[in-house]
Amino acid sequence: MAEAIVRDIEYTGRNGTVTIVGLFDIHYGARACAEDALAETVERIRTTPDCLWFGGGDMGEFIIPGDKRYQAQGVARIHKPEVQAEPTTSMIDGIVKALWPIRTQCLGIMRGNHERTIARTGGVAPARRIAEWLGTVYLGEQAWIALNFKRANSTSTQRFVLWAQHGVSTRTKNAETAMAALARTREHFDYDLGWAGHVHFLDAKVKTPLELSNERPPKLRQRPVFLAIGGCFRKDHPIGYDDYADQMTPREPSMLGCAAAIITPDKRRIKAEQWTFWG
Numbered sequence: 162m163a164e165a166i167v168r169d170i171e172y173t174g175r176n177g178t179v180t181i182v183g184l185f186d187i188h189y190g191a192r193a194c195a196e197d198a199l200a201e202t203v204e205r206i207r208t209t210p211d212c213l214w215f216g217g218g219d220m221g222e223f224i225i226p227g228d229k230r231y232q233a234q235g236v237a238r239i240h241k242p243e244v245q246a247e248p249t250t251s252m253i254d255g256i257v258k259a260l261w262p263i264r265t266q267c268l269g270i271m272r273g274n275h276e277r278t279i280a281r282t283g284g285v286a287p288a289r290r291i292a293e294w295l296g297t298v299y300l301g302e303q304a305w306i307a308l309n310f311k312r313a314n315s316t317s318t319q320r321f322v323l324w325a326q327h328g329v330s331t332r333t334k335n336a337e338t339a340m341a342a343l344a345r346t347r348e349h350f351d352y353d354l355g356w357a358g359h360v361h362f363l364d365a366k367v368k369t370p371l372e373l374s375n376e377r378p379p380k381l382r383q384r385p386v387f388l389a390i391g392g393c394f395r396k397d398h399p400i401g402y403d404d405y406a407d408q409m410t411p412r413e414p415s416m417l418g419c420a421a422a423i424i425t426p427d428k429r430r431i432k433a434e435q436w437t438f439w440g
């Protein structure tokens with residue numbers, strides 16, 4: 162189910178920027194969750210001027226006793242002790258505490274496949290709970306956010322559309338395949354910023370297709386389109402596989418971090434950044 166919201170965002174100056182960060186695949190509750198890298202990211206978001214963020218799903222690990230993956234694939238061993246004692250509640254509490262310092266900068270919280278399983282079988286919908294505790298909105302598995310930017314002390318407004326989906330491809334071997342799958346979604350969805358996660362790769366770039374202006378004579382203009390594969394905060398996760406059967410096979414560790422879009426609304430410019438950490 163797609164959720165759609167609109168946010169009015171004020172910024173300052175013709176060259177003023179707004180930074181949008183997507184936090185995907187944190188997997189809080191697993192021993193392998195890079196809580197130190199997450200804390201650094203939270204601090205960076207908190208101290209970056211005019212910075213907003215959204216949660217892209219798989220915020221917590223959310224695999225609990227009774228889940229067929231729990232015993233069969235050794236998930237019990239990879240959970241932190243307090244999570245083993247009270248799984249769902251402690252994962253919700255933990256992620257809310259970790260993100261608490263940046264709650265007022267949050268655009269909303271999406272649901273990933275790990276929250277979906279609990280919502281269907283565990284009696285609680287974790288992504289909705291996390292959103293509620295943080296005082297923000299629930300964005301489903303596919304989110305549309307109209308970012309309406311307004312320059313302070315002027316009538317200048319600009320609209321950028323952000324589209325995000327927890328995942329658009331599974332079992333991709335590399336970031337390029339994931340990026341190609343994301344780029345294809347734009348054949349169906351007309352957005353300025355497109356974001357997806359799930360595969361635990363990190364990549365971000367800006368494409369600049371040309372369009373014709375309304376002026377007479379018309380001019381060719383570049384319209385930036387930001388594309389990001391959202392990264393993850395899970396140290397041990399095999400790259401490109403979101404499957405517990407593969408987790409026990411030693412592989413190269415994921416690159417930890419997230420993607421950020423630096424938007425200069427007045428100039429209709431977008432710059433892509435990758436905020437990376439190694440755990």
Ligand SMILES: [Fe+2]
Binds near residue numbers: 186188219359
């Ligand atoms: Fe994930």
